[in-house]
Amino acid sequence: MADPPKLLGPSPLYTLRLDRRPKLEHLRSDERFARELRALLRANLDMRCKDFAGPDRWYQPHGTNGWQKIPQLFDNPIGHEELRAWCDRERAKLRAGVDLNELVRLIGRFVHVGVAVDVLLKDAEAAREFAAVDVMALLMAEMPEGVSRVEASERLEKLQPDHHSADGDVTTHRIRKALRKLDEPTVSRGTHAVAMAANCRVGLERLVRRFTPAEDAESGEAAPQQDGAPEVRVSRAAECRLQELGRPLPVPTGLLPRLTQETRAPKGDAASARPRYRSEKDWWPSLQPAALAGRVAAGADCLAADPSGLAGEPHLLALPRIAAWLAYRTPAGDPLRPAIGTAISRLRTELTTAPGPLIVVSLQDNYLMSEPPSTRTLTAHPAVTRVADKTHSMSHLRVDPAALKGPDDPLLESLDDYLDSPSLYQWLPSPSGLPAIADLRLLLSDDFAALGEHLLTDGDRSPGWEQHPAHSVPHLVDECAKIYGLGEDAAALYLMLLALPDPTDRNVKEWTGWKPARFKAAETELGASHLVLRAIRPRAGRALFLPGAWHERKPPRLPIEASKLGLVPLARERRSTSHMAAVPSGPLPGLFTRAWEGRKPR
Structure with a gap:
């Protein structure tokens, strides 16, 4: 295995395991396999894999059927690097000049990568380059003789994007009707060209919007011009977008790669x-x-309708987690935090207005394995109703928050027990794409309300990570150091182990800014005390642990000490919580205080 073969065979690179090398869990973990990984990534992006033969068949320029999330194979440093390099190659092809058929394929490849454009590839210069494409000029190069540019333009303006097959046979009669003046021997060629132009025109508009950074779209500023390029400004596309669809959601693109890693559909x-x-x-x-992150970042408008339809319908239980x-x-100091606080305040206000029954989970009507557990016990509670869906073979379990006593209402525990039932096979998440029981419990909690108030006053605090106790609760660090005879850094590390759900070595270094030597010194000092134990545990990302029971978790969640489950309710292992990484429900200073009060000597 030291010199891998040119082709590794049919096993996917990200799942193939090496039993004889226990330290190498995945091939992707070894840099020597970067060659094979890069080759597979490039073949996928260039659509040269056997599954992507004939790209026109699968990805039309006006299509929206690309990636909804970055695939696991690409969601790593090598994958991100290859995506950006591939985008540069595609832009170089565009600048070198393409005909209409080549443009169809080029836009189709960007349709294929879908959300990767929003997450990794936003670039004002790229937006300008695609906005500069003259579709009419490319169309005229393909049109039969006898059709003027004016005639072709008039016919093109009447058409909506539609599917067409690779051989030029168009599935709609409208395009042939638009070209009815042409002789039949040439109508197929002209029909195919106009169809592709109509599709490319819409595809280019969408691609320009996706490439345009949020700040440029809102301000209407143009991307820089290049010598020799037509004077087409990105502001034109942004202006049309704002007129037709309203302002785009302020998606925090810098956080999306991590959010994608820490959520699982x-x-x-x-x-x-x-x-x-x-x-x-x-x-x-x-x-x-x-889309969900963009809604939260919209602050007070988090529940407003999205005219573009890209963010889906607003749902109260889609946003708390x-x-x-x-x-x-x-x-602290991040400009996004006050907007998050405003969004939480908006959600809490909506909750007080009696929104009525809300869908928390749905159930299939057609049972492939066995009938699911009865919901009679649940629906006997006045807060719960089960309603059949009008159009699909399923029913919805709905809960009225006004009929609950709070986040500790026994009904919520009963709902979790029902969802966790081993015989419940065919359940469906709420409209947000996740079970909403955990979101409802969080929305009802006082901690969540306090988190919103805490974030609204974020501007009054000095910048820095609140996960670092020396920044957020320095008095507790001093008290801990004094009681246990620890240095300040070791005391801060102990408080992080006490309270936080994910104090991995990497996270601690990010939060504190400690260099490796300083971190090692703090860890060594704390490890020598009686307060913690040192062990090797899978997926823990650290070597120091609190004494007591240890709970394993599946990705995207990290394993955690049992003593923290009362501090971090979202860390409890339920079907309703298992699809997102566990995070605290309230402000971190309060979390540190509760953790310390529960552990310090009396």
Whole structure:
């Protein structure tokens, strides 16, 4: 294995395991396999894999059927690097000049990578380059003789984007009708060209919007011009976008790679349409972390309708856990934090206005394995109703928050028990793409309300990570150091181990800014005390642990000490919580205080 072969065979690189090398869990962990990984990534992006033969067949320029999240194979440093390098190569092809057929394929490849454009590839210069493409000029190069530019333009303006097959046979009669003046021997060529131009025009507009950074889209500023390029300004696309669809959601793109890593969409079978609605597609709510994060970042407008339809319908129970996650992953002084606080305040206000029953989970009507547990015990509670869906073979469990006593209401525990039932196979998440029981419990909690108030006053605090006790609760660090005879750094590290759900070595270094030598000194001093134990535990990311029971967790969650479950309710292992990394529900200074009060000597 020291000199890997040119082709490793059919096993996917990110799942192939090496039993004889226990320290090497995945091939991706060894730099010597970077060659094979890069080759596979490039073949996928260039659509040269056997699964992508004939790219026109799968990805039309106006399509939206690309990646909804960055695939695991690409969601790593090598994958991100290859995506950016691939984008540069595609832009170079565009600058070198393409015909209409080549443009179709080029835009189709960007449709294929989907959300990667939003997360990794935003670039004002790229937006300007695509905005500068003259589709009419490329169309005229393909049109039969006898058709003037004016005639072609008039026909193109009447057409909406539509599917067409690779051989030029168009599935709609509208395009042929638009070219009815042409002789039949040339109509197929002209039909195919106009169809591709209509699709490319819409695809280019979407791509320009996706490439344009949020700040440019809001300000209407143009990307820098290049010599020899047509004077096409990105502001034109931004202006159209603002007029037709409103301002884009302020998606915090810098946090999206980590948010994608720390969320997992539930898996299951989509609900089929009822016989009367066979034309409807099967229903499974899509998890869109970027859209949810963008809604939270919108502050007071987090529940406003999105005219573009890209963010889906606003749902009260879609945002609480995303808001808590964003608060935990941003340091004090980050401009996003007041917006998160405003969003939490808006959610709490909506809760007090009696929003009525809210969907927390859905159940399939067609049972492949066995009938699910009865919901009679749940629906006997006045807060719970089970309502059949009108168009699909499923029903929705809905809960009225006004009928609950708070986050500790026994009904919420009963709902979790029901969802965790081993015989419940075919359940579906709430419209947000995740089970909403945990979001409802969080929304009802006083800690969440306090978190919103804490973030609203974030501007009054000095910048820095609140996960570092020396920054957020220095008096506790002094008290801990004095009682246990520890240095300041060792005391701060102990408080992080006491309170936080993820005090990995990497996270601690990020929060504190400690260099390796300083971190090692603090860890060594604390490890020599009686307060912690040193061990090797899978996926822990650290070597020091609190004494007591240890709970394993599956990705995207980290394993955790049992003593922290009361401090971090979202760390409890339930189906309703298992699809997101656990984060605290309230302000970190309060969390440190509770953890210390529960552990310090009396």
